[in-house]
Amino acid sequence: MAHVLETADGPLRVIGIASAVLGVVLVWLIRG
Amino acid sequence: MDVRIRRADLPEQNSQAVYQRMQTERQREAAEFRAQGSQKSQEIRARADRDVTVLVAETQTKADTIRGEGDAERNRIFAEAYGKDPDFFAFYRSMQPTRRDCATTTPVWCSSPIPTSSAISPTPPANCVKTPRNRVSSANEASSRRPAANAIPGCSMTDFIVAIGLVFVIEGLIFAASPAAASAPWRMFWRPPTGRCA
Numbered sequence: 198m199a200h201v202l203e204t205a206d207g208p209l210r211v212i213g214i215a216s217a218v219l220g221v222v223l224v225w226l227i228r229g
Numbered sequence: 230m231d232v233r234i235r236r237a238d239l240p241e242q243n244s245q246a247v248y249q250r251m252q253t254e255r256q257r258e259a260a261e262f263r264a265q266g267s268q269k270s271q272e273i274r275a276r277a278d279r280d281v282t283v284l285v286a287e288t289q290t291k292a293d294t295i296r297g298e299g300d301a302e303r304n305r306i307f308a309e310a311y312g313k314d315p316d317f318f319a320f321y322r323s324m325q326p327t328r329r330d331c332a333t334t335t336p337v338w339c340s341s342p343i344p345t346s347s348a349i350s351p352t353p354p355a356n357c358v359k360t361p362r363n364r365v366s367s368a369n370e371a372s373s374r375r376p377a378a379n380a381i382p383g384c385s386m387t388d389f390i391v392a393i394g395l396v397f398v399i400e401g402l403i404f405a406a407s408p409a410a411a412s413a414p415w416r417m418f419w420r421p422p423t424g425r426c427a
Contacts, residue, residue, distance in 0.1 A: 210405050220395060224395065
Protein backbone atom coordinates (compact mmCIF):
# COMPACT_ATOMS: atom_id res chain seq x y z
CA MET A 198 0.00 0.00 0.00
CA ALA A 199 2.80 2.36 0.84
CA HIS A 200 4.40 1.57 -2.49
CA VAL A 201 1.17 2.45 -4.27
CA LEU A 202 0.86 5.72 -2.38
CA GLU A 203 4.38 6.64 -3.38
CA THR A 204 3.56 6.30 -7.07
CA ALA A 205 4.16 9.49 -9.01
CA ASP A 206 1.32 11.57 -10.43
CA GLY A 207 2.11 10.70 -14.05
CA PRO A 208 1.41 6.96 -13.83
CA LEU A 209 -1.65 7.60 -11.65
CA ARG A 210 -3.00 9.98 -14.27
CA VAL A 211 -2.45 7.42 -17.00
CA ILE A 212 -4.11 4.72 -14.93
CA GLY A 213 -7.06 7.05 -14.30
CA ILE A 214 -7.50 7.81 -17.98
CA ALA A 215 -7.26 4.13 -18.82
CA SER A 216 -9.84 3.31 -16.14
CA ALA A 217 -12.22 5.97 -17.46
CA VAL A 218 -11.84 4.66 -21.01
CA LEU A 219 -12.40 1.12 -19.80
CA GLY A 220 -15.59 2.23 -18.00
CA VAL A 221 -16.89 4.03 -21.07
CA VAL A 222 -16.21 0.97 -23.23
CA LEU A 223 -17.93 -1.25 -20.67
CA VAL A 224 -21.05 0.92 -20.55
CA TRP A 225 -21.03 1.28 -24.32
CA LEU A 226 -20.84 -2.49 -24.81
CA ILE A 227 -23.65 -3.18 -22.37
CA ARG A 228 -26.04 -0.36 -23.15
CA GLY A 229 -25.01 0.55 -26.68
CA MET B 230 -105.43 -50.57 70.83
CA ASP B 231 -104.61 -48.42 67.80
CA VAL B 232 -104.90 -49.87 64.29
CA ARG B 233 -103.56 -47.87 61.30
CA ILE B 234 -102.98 -48.60 57.59
CA ARG B 235 -99.38 -47.79 56.67
CA ARG B 236 -99.42 -48.99 53.07
CA ALA B 237 -101.91 -50.28 50.52
CA ASP B 238 -100.58 -51.95 47.37
CA LEU B 239 -102.66 -52.61 44.33
CA PRO B 240 -102.57 -55.99 42.84
CA GLU B 241 -99.67 -56.59 40.42
CA GLN B 242 -101.88 -56.52 37.33
CA ASN B 243 -103.40 -53.21 38.30
CA SER B 244 -99.97 -51.65 38.97
CA GLN B 245 -98.69 -52.71 35.55
CA ALA B 246 -101.78 -51.24 33.92
CA VAL B 247 -101.22 -47.91 35.69
CA TYR B 248 -97.55 -47.82 34.68
CA GLN B 249 -98.43 -48.66 31.11
CA ARG B 250 -100.99 -45.86 31.01
CA MET B 251 -98.45 -43.36 32.37
CA GLN B 252 -95.84 -44.41 29.81
CA THR B 253 -98.35 -44.09 26.99
CA GLU B 254 -99.28 -40.62 28.18
CA ARG B 255 -95.64 -39.48 28.19
CA GLN B 256 -95.04 -40.88 24.72
CA ARG B 257 -98.09 -39.03 23.43
CA GLU B 258 -96.80 -35.76 24.87
CA ALA B 259 -93.33 -36.33 23.32
CA ALA B 260 -94.87 -37.00 19.91
CA GLU B 261 -96.92 -33.81 20.22
CA PHE B 262 -93.83 -31.75 21.05
CA ARG B 263 -91.94 -33.28 18.13
CA ALA B 264 -94.81 -32.43 15.78
CA GLN B 265 -94.86 -28.83 17.01
CA GLY B 266 -91.09 -28.53 16.50
CA SER B 267 -91.30 -29.96 13.01
CA GLN B 268 -94.04 -27.51 12.15
CA LYS B 269 -91.95 -24.60 13.43
CA SER B 270 -88.89 -25.70 11.45
CA GLN B 271 -90.94 -26.01 8.28
CA GLU B 272 -92.29 -22.52 8.81
CA ILE B 273 -88.78 -21.10 9.32
CA ARG B 274 -87.42 -22.91 6.27
CA ALA B 275 -90.29 -21.70 4.12
CA ARG B 276 -89.76 -18.12 5.29
CA ALA B 277 -85.98 -18.34 4.55
CA ASP B 278 -86.64 -19.81 1.10
CA ARG B 279 -89.06 -17.02 0.35
CA ASP B 280 -86.55 -14.37 1.49
CA VAL B 281 -83.83 -15.92 -0.67
CA THR B 282 -86.09 -15.93 -3.69
CA VAL B 283 -87.06 -12.31 -3.14
CA LEU B 284 -83.45 -11.21 -2.60
CA VAL B 285 -82.20 -13.02 -5.70
CA ALA B 286 -84.98 -11.53 -7.80
CA GLU B 287 -84.31 -8.00 -6.52
CA THR B 288 -80.56 -8.37 -7.08
CA GLN B 289 -81.09 -9.72 -10.56
CA THR B 290 -83.33 -6.79 -11.31
CA LYS B 291 -80.71 -4.32 -10.08
CA ALA B 292 -77.99 -6.10 -12.07
CA ASP B 293 -80.06 -5.96 -15.23
CA THR B 294 -80.74 -2.29 -14.64
CA ILE B 295 -77.05 -1.48 -14.14
CA ARG B 296 -76.08 -3.58 -17.15
CA GLY B 297 -78.63 -1.76 -19.26
CA GLU B 298 -77.32 1.59 -18.09
CA GLY B 299 -73.78 0.47 -18.95
CA ASP B 300 -74.85 -0.61 -22.40
CA ALA B 301 -76.58 2.70 -22.94
CA GLU B 302 -73.45 4.57 -21.83
CA ARG B 303 -71.31 2.44 -24.13
CA ASN B 304 -73.62 3.13 -27.06
CA ARG B 305 -73.55 6.84 -26.25
CA ILE B 306 -69.73 6.83 -26.21
CA PHE B 307 -69.64 4.89 -29.46
CA ALA B 308 -72.01 7.35 -31.07
CA GLU B 309 -69.93 10.26 -29.79
CA ALA B 310 -66.73 8.67 -31.11
CA TYR B 311 -68.36 8.00 -34.44
CA GLY B 312 -69.44 11.63 -34.60
CA LYS B 313 -65.88 12.81 -33.95
CA ASP B 314 -63.98 10.55 -36.36
CA PRO B 315 -65.96 8.04 -38.45
CA ASP B 316 -62.84 6.57 -40.08
CA PHE B 317 -61.09 5.87 -36.80
CA PHE B 318 -64.30 4.49 -35.37
CA ALA B 319 -64.62 2.08 -38.30
CA PHE B 320 -60.98 1.04 -37.85
CA TYR B 321 -61.46 0.52 -34.12
CA ARG B 322 -64.55 -1.59 -34.68
CA SER B 323 -62.74 -3.66 -37.29
CA MET B 324 -59.94 -4.36 -34.80
CA GLN B 325 -62.24 -5.73 -32.11
CA PRO B 326 -62.68 -9.21 -33.70
CA THR B 327 -58.92 -9.36 -34.23
CA ARG B 328 -58.22 -8.65 -30.59
CA ARG B 329 -60.78 -11.27 -29.57
CA ASP B 330 -59.31 -13.88 -31.93
CA CYS B 331 -55.73 -13.18 -30.89
CA ALA B 332 -56.54 -14.26 -27.37
CA THR B 333 -57.63 -17.72 -28.51
CA THR B 334 -55.76 -18.56 -31.70
CA THR B 335 -52.20 -19.63 -32.34
CA PRO B 336 -49.59 -16.86 -31.95
CA VAL B 337 -47.73 -15.77 -35.07
CA TRP B 338 -44.07 -14.74 -35.03
CA CYS B 339 -42.87 -12.42 -37.79
CA SER B 340 -39.26 -11.80 -38.77
CA SER B 341 -39.99 -8.21 -39.82
CA PRO B 342 -42.74 -5.62 -39.25
CA ILE B 343 -45.88 -6.20 -41.29
CA PRO B 344 -48.53 -3.68 -42.42
CA THR B 345 -51.72 -3.33 -40.46
CA SER B 346 -53.81 -4.84 -43.22
CA SER B 347 -51.75 -8.04 -43.03
CA ALA B 348 -52.20 -8.15 -39.28
CA ILE B 349 -55.96 -8.07 -39.69
CA SER B 350 -55.88 -10.74 -42.39
CA PRO B 351 -56.60 -14.29 -41.13
CA THR B 352 -53.70 -15.72 -43.16
CA PRO B 353 -50.23 -14.59 -41.95
CA PRO B 354 -47.71 -13.16 -44.46
CA ALA B 355 -44.81 -15.20 -45.80
CA ASN B 356 -42.33 -13.92 -43.22
CA CYS B 357 -44.52 -15.07 -40.36
CA VAL B 358 -44.53 -18.51 -38.78
CA LYS B 359 -47.32 -20.00 -36.77
CA THR B 360 -46.01 -21.34 -33.50
CA PRO B 361 -48.14 -23.78 -31.53
CA ARG B 362 -48.83 -22.35 -28.13
CA ASN B 363 -47.90 -25.55 -26.30
CA ARG B 364 -44.78 -26.44 -28.32
CA VAL B 365 -42.48 -23.45 -27.90
CA SER B 366 -40.07 -24.92 -25.38
CA SER B 367 -42.38 -24.04 -22.59
CA ALA B 368 -39.75 -24.96 -20.03
CA ASN B 369 -37.18 -22.56 -21.43
CA GLU B 370 -39.77 -19.84 -21.88
CA ALA B 371 -40.99 -20.23 -18.35
CA SER B 372 -37.49 -20.27 -16.93
CA SER B 373 -36.49 -17.19 -18.91
CA ARG B 374 -39.55 -15.26 -17.81
CA ARG B 375 -39.46 -16.39 -14.22
CA PRO B 376 -37.14 -14.21 -12.11
CA ALA B 377 -34.58 -15.85 -9.90
CA ALA B 378 -35.59 -16.46 -6.34
CA ASN B 379 -32.98 -14.07 -4.99
CA ALA B 380 -33.37 -11.44 -7.74
CA ILE B 381 -34.06 -7.84 -6.78
CA PRO B 382 -37.25 -6.59 -8.48
CA GLY B 383 -36.45 -4.07 -11.22
CA CYS B 384 -32.71 -4.81 -11.23
CA SER B 385 -30.66 -7.03 -13.51
CA MET B 386 -27.07 -8.09 -14.14
CA THR B 387 -26.89 -5.51 -16.95
CA ASP B 388 -27.57 -2.70 -14.51
CA PHE B 389 -24.90 -4.04 -12.19
CA ILE B 390 -22.27 -4.11 -14.96
CA VAL B 391 -23.24 -0.60 -16.04
CA ALA B 392 -22.83 0.57 -12.46
CA ILE B 393 -19.35 -0.96 -12.36
CA GLY B 394 -18.51 0.82 -15.63
CA LEU B 395 -19.69 4.15 -14.22
CA VAL B 396 -17.54 3.63 -11.14
CA PHE B 397 -14.54 3.06 -13.43
CA VAL B 398 -15.35 6.23 -15.37
CA ILE B 399 -15.88 8.48 -12.35
CA GLU B 400 -12.91 7.21 -10.34
CA GLY B 401 -10.69 7.23 -13.43
CA LEU B 402 -11.61 10.83 -14.22
CA ILE B 403 -10.88 11.87 -10.66
CA PHE B 404 -7.46 10.23 -10.77
CA ALA B 405 -6.77 11.64 -14.24
CA ALA B 406 -7.75 15.16 -13.22
CA SER B 407 -5.86 15.30 -9.94
CA PRO B 408 -3.87 12.27 -8.86
CA ALA B 409 -2.63 14.00 -5.71
CA ALA B 410 -6.12 14.96 -4.55
CA ALA B 411 -7.49 11.51 -5.42
CA SER B 412 -4.84 9.69 -3.41
CA ALA B 413 -4.95 12.13 -0.49
CA PRO B 414 -7.65 10.23 1.44
CA TRP B 415 -5.62 7.04 1.15
CA ARG B 416 -2.58 8.84 2.51
CA MET B 417 -4.65 10.20 5.35
CA PHE B 418 -6.01 6.80 6.41
CA TRP B 419 -2.91 4.77 5.69
CA ARG B 420 0.02 5.21 8.04
CA PRO B 421 2.97 2.96 7.50
CA PRO B 422 3.75 0.73 10.50
CA THR B 423 6.40 2.20 12.81
CA GLY B 424 7.44 -1.06 14.41
CA ARG B 425 6.56 0.15 17.92
CA CYS B 426 3.53 -0.81 19.95
CA ALA B 427 1.50 1.96 21.52
